[in-house]
Amino acid sequence: MTIESDVDIALQDPRAVVDPPATIGDPGRAHAEVRPLLRTDPAHPPDTTVDHGSVRDLEIRAASVRGLSHRQNGIPRQDAYGFGVTAGQDWLVAVVADGVSAGHLSHEAASFVARRGPREVVRRLDQGTEAAELPWHEIFTGLAATILTEGARSLRRYDPERYATDGPTETDVAAAMATTATFLVCETGYQRHGLRHVYVAWTGDSPAWEIAPDGAWTSLSAVKGEGEEVGSSRVVALPKVPRDPGGLPYQEHMLDHRSTLLLMTDGTGDPIAEARGEVAAQLAEWWQRPPAPLAFADQVGFGRRSYDDDRTVVAIWPASPQEPR
Amino acid sequence: MSEQGILLPFYLVVDVSYSMAGRNIDAANEILPSVADALAKNPILADKIRFGLLDFSDDAQVVLPLSDMSGQDYLPKLVVRGGTDYGAAFRLLRSQLQQDIGQLRADGFKVHRPAVFFLSDGEPMEGWQNDFAALTTYDKETGQGFKWYPVLVPCGVADASKDIMRQLVHPPGKSKLYTMTSGADAAAAIKAMAEILISSVLSSGQSAVDGNSGFVLPDKSQLPPTIDVDDDWLS
Numbered sequence: 001m002t003i004e005s006d007v008d009i010a011l012q013d014p015r016a017v018v019d020p021p022a023t024i025g026d027p028g029r030a031h032a033e034v035r036p037l038l039r040t041d042p043a044h045p046p047d048t049t050v051d052h053g054s055v056r057d058l059e060i061r062a063a064s065v066r067g068l069s070h071r072q073n074g075i076p077r078q079d080a081y082g083f084g085v086t087a088g089q090d091w092l093v094a095v096v097a098d099g100v101s102a103g104h105l106s107h108e109a110a111s112f113v114a115r116r117g118p119r120e121v122v123r124r125l126d127q128g129t130e131a132a133e134l135p136w137h138e139i140f141t142g143l144a145a146t147i148l149t150e151g152a153r154s155l156r157r158y159d160p161e162r163y164a165t166d167g168p169t170e171t172d173v174a175a176a177m178a179t180t181a182t183f184l185v186c187e188t189g190y191q192r193h194g195l196r197h198v199y200v201a202w203t204g205d206s207p208a209w210e211i212a213p214d215g216a217w218t219s220l221s222a223v224k225g226e227g228e229e230v231g232s233s234r235v236v237a238l239p240k241v242p243r244d245p246g247g248l249p250y251q252e253h254m255l256d257h258r259s260t261l262l263l264m265t266d267g268t269g270d271p272i273a274e275a276r277g278e279v280a281a282q283l284a285e286w287w288q289r290p291p292a293p294l295a296f297a298d299q300v301g302f303g304r305r306s307y308d309d310d311r312t313v314v315a316i317w318p319a320s321p322q323e324p325r
Numbered sequence: 326m327s328e329q330g331i332l333l334p335f336y337l338v339v340d341v342s343y344s345m346a347g348r349n350i351d352a353a354n355e356i357l358p359s360v361a362d363a364l365a366k367n368p369i370l371a372d373k374i375r376f377g378l379l380d381f382s383d384d385a386q387v388v389l390p391l392s393d394m395s396g397q398d399y400l401p402k403l404v405v406r407g408g409t410d411y412g413a414a415f416r417l418l419r420s421q422l423q424q425d426i427g428q429l430r431a432d433g434f435k436v437h438r439p440a441v442f443f444l445s446d447g448e449p450m451e452g453w454q455n456d457f458a459a460l461t462t463y464d465k466e467t468g469q470g471f472k473w474y475p476v477l478v479p480c481g482v483a484d485a486s487k488d489i490m491r492q493l494v495h496p497p498g499k500s501k502l503y504t505m506t507s508g509a510d511a512a513a514a515i516k517a518m519a520e521i522l523i524s525s526v527l528s529s530g531q532s533a534v535d536g537n538s539g540f541v542l543p544d545k546s547q548l549p550p551t552i553d554v555d556d557d558w559l560s
Contacts, residue, residue: 025329028368028371028372029368029371029372029395030368030369030371030372032368033368034368034369068369069369069534069535072369101535101536271328271330272328273328274328276328277328277433278328279328304330305329305330305372306329306330306331306332306372306373307330308369308372308534309536
């Protein structure tokens with residue numbers, strides 16, 4: 001075989017031309033060397049999920065990628081995301097959920113939130129509740145109740161002998177599964193002055209960010225560990241909900257409609273940190289415009305030394321008329 | 326949060342006084358390759374662990390500066406010399422910690438409190454207490470003392486005095502004293518100490534992967550038979 005024919009094969013078969021996987025800075029060894037254990041339990045979520053699509057003026061990408069540590073140890077991805085759109089397509093609702101690693105069924109809790117959460121929010125908007133008036137405490141409490149009910153059912157299925165006479169208590173369920181939840185409710189159009197309404201409500205440490213047209217990052221939720229000398233790993237997670245509705249963090253924003261909005265779990269949020277370093281700069285460059293969906297998933301799973309958690313990002317761009325839809 | 330991720334620095338400090346000559350120093354020289362092997366098999370932990378080796382006798386030396394063990398083609402050897410001066414070890418350790426931790430933090434890493442395994446086979450010369458205090462004393466309220474004091478795990482073999490080694494356990498709630506069971510072979514005990522060290526490196530690394538931040542020592546039930554653990558005092 002001549003060198004020339006090698007080149008021909010590469011040109012004819014795009015699969016033969018594979019870009020190296022995305023990395024930012026020193027990728028460490030794990031990103032290249034970890035050999036993922038194959039998922040064989042159909043009850044576990046796939047290693048990676050990707051979505052893309054558009055809603056009115058918005059172009060959306062989402063990817064959830066199993067972390068290196070979970071891949072190595074055959075533990076299911078505990079992150080999840082979900083969407084909803086109101087009947088009139090005026091509002092997009094997105095959620096990310098990060099199952100707490102201490103619970104062996106936390107991937108189920110994250111999945112409940114991703115499936116039920118957006119639907120609950122959309123239902124209220126469709127019934128006429130103003131986006132700014134959404135009863136977040138009630139919504140989170142409802143999701144907590146779902147986790148407790150569905151979780152009790154799961155526990156019984158996993159361990160029928162233990163729960164033969166007495167069903168699992170709420171404490172049993174909360175110990176087996178817990179998840180963060182961050183919702184972003186985004187106007188699909190924008191106001192005449194070029195601003196878009198965005199509402200963020202959350203429990204736990206899954207952040208939301210805006211990348212402005214000039215590439216500047218602004219937090220739409222809370223930056224983890226900001227001002228702390230030593231980071232804390234304690235997280236308030238569903239099914240726990242603060243008793244006081246005022247204890248549930250919430251922010252309203254009016255944002256430039258040209259901005260990119262990112263909703264993510266801490267697997268991506270932690271390396272972004274305060275968005276001052278090379279990770280934020282590289283992501284802003286990659287995500288100036290919506291990448292091809294599989295490229296987006298590869299970028300969400302970027303290699304960086306010592307970051308091995310599950311990663312999930314939902315990204316929202318204004319659709320550009322120049323780009324094919 | 327720092328953008329560069331988490332690092333766990335581990336140091337091994339080895340007594341290379343003349344009494345260590347022969348099989349004991351040979352056993353000590355097997356520790357570094359064993360650590361490198363253990364980390365080579367686990368890239369996730371290898372990305373989080375930095376390892377350094379210091380020796381001491383009448384003076385102290387940096388044998389392997391705090392390193393990413395993955396990049397090490399050549400592992401240095403310990404060679405015996407002179408007496409046993411703990412003070413020299415503690416002084417060098419303090420200045421190395423100051424320099425290494427300071428540099429890693431300046432590079433943007435979130436650095437775990439360093440762990441030091443301190444291996445000795447004999448009674449030290451007098452006058453190490455002030456150097457030990459300078460290494461380990463820190464008052465969080467006032468900021469007085471050494472902010473990056475290590476978790477110091479003394480490992481005593483052969484003639485190491487249990488009473489003196491016990492004074493080196495720091496902080497008492499986190500560290501333990503490991504000593505050779507009486508009558509055991511010192512070289513075998515050093516090998517066993519290496520197992521404890523590697524087990525601690527791996528489980529502390531895994532703890533960091535799981536989002537916890539605890540320095541972990543192996544459970545008593547996992548200890549090799551040549552080793553006694555002394556962790557039941559009141560602090």
